[in-house]
Amino acid sequence: MRHRLLRRAMPLPPPTPPAPRTPGVAGGRLFSSLPPPPPLQSRREVHVWYLLPDELNDASQLKMYMDLLSPSERKTALSMNGEKLQKGAVLSRALVRTTLSRYTDCKVDPGSFEFKKNKFGKPEILWQSDDSKMEWPLHFNISHTSSLIACGITMDTPIGIDIEEKKRKTAKNILSLARRYFTPSEVDYLAKIPDPDAQQKEFIKLWTLKEAYVKALGRGFSGAPFNKFSIELAAKNGIRISVAPKVFKDSDSTCDCLSENWQFALAELNSSHYMAVCIEDDSRSSGSGNGRLPIGLKVWKTVPFLEDTLDSGTEAVTIIS
Secondary structure, three states: OOOOOOOOOOOOOOOOOOOOOOOOOHHHHHHOOOOOOOOOOOOOEEEEEEEOHHHOOOHHHHHHHHOOOOHHHHHHHHOOOOHHHHHHHHHHHHHHHHHHHHOOOOOOOHHHOOEEEOOOOOEEEOOOOOOHHHHOOEEEEEEEOOOOEEEEEEEOOOEEEEEEEOOOOOOOOHHHHHHHHOOHHHHHHHHOOOOHHHHHHHHHHHHHHHHHHHHHHOOHHHHOOHHHEEEEOOOOOOOEEEEOHHHHHOOOOOOOOOOOOEEEEEEEEOOOEEEEEEEEOOOOOOOOOOOOOOOEEEEEEEEOOOEEEEOOOOOOEEEOO
16 A cells, blocks of 8 residues: 555744755665665666655655755745745755755765756756766756656756646637747647647647756746747657757857757656656767657656655556657
């Protein structure tokens, strides 16, 4: 029988005063009763770990997660407006830290990681130049809604991940919203779908994929506006990205970072969310010629330190493309 945590609403506990932030094995001890994840053996593999905030309400457990955070992360979490947002911020950072620790064989304690942001705000691991931890070329990305938080991790390749609720509220006029953010070809694709519910679902899929792409680029929406590239959901060989030639030629454009050398995985997660993953396509370097190998995607549901469930191959994960 699967472990279920208390569901009674609990206030977010106060943090324990921070201890010196040095590498340790506390995380390793906490993880020791759980089977280790399989290693990331190639750049084409993506592992996703997700949790459901509504299932995590035990005060002592939330305190344990809070204690993993850096002082600045705690300050940011506690500055959120309301206990639900505060808890989500704590769980998001705790999920990143515990997930990264797994892929160092728990040699790096979850609370010991330090992070930096690129000029567009994408978080990255801050490895010290004289640090032996450089043997782990880990990349990660986080996405969350109020009901689900997911962390994707890769080895030696950038990653973007986005999750959106399938029943996400959108404007009543989907096409009007699409014209504001999407390219003409994407608007035409949506306009050909007569059923409003189906049209909304396709809109959310496109949004999720585009969000994952700009996050993989490390740019975000401001650095790579959605209307500067197109996602082809109905492509014969899987999801494709198309960038207008004029964007390539415009050296002064803020979008000169756009590239078509990326690939995607799209799935339904937990029967409630769409999940898009984007990584750099290394088909050429791998000698696969014109063939494009699919992303090796594995998904786990987790209660950090307490329970892991491999969802890949079950009804909890349905691969769309």
